[in-house]
Amino acid sequence: MQQNLGKKIAVEMKKRETGPVSWAKENGFHRRTVNEVLYHGLGSKRGGRATQAIFAKLIEDGYIDEDHQLIEEERKAS
Numbered sequence: 001m002q003q004n005l006g007k008k009i010a011v012e013m014k015k016r017e018t019g020p021v022s023w024a025k026e027n028g029f030h031r032r033t034v035n036e037v038l039y040h041g042l043g044s045k046r047g048g049r050a051t052q053a054i055f056a057k058l059i060e061d062g063y064i065d066e067d068h069q070l071i072e073e074e075r076k077a078s
Contacts, residue, residue, distance in 0.1 A: 001041060006040075021035075
């Protein structure tokens with residue numbers, strides 16, 4: 001994941017009244033791993049089990065699509 005995309009996801013999490021740390025705790029991930037994925041590009045070249053699980057949960061929660069692109073508000077409304 002690219003850093004600019006991770007920052008946008010973090011902003012979206014805050015709009016939904018949670019943040020990366022709270023989201024990590026709620027979903028059973030370590031906060032540091034989630035922060036590494038969002039802010040430092042962990043998993044952009046290769047992904048382990050933890051990063052794949054984080055990506056899967058982000059997709060399930062509607063933050064990103066299967067191509068790891070941010071789901072825009074306009075796309076959610078349609």
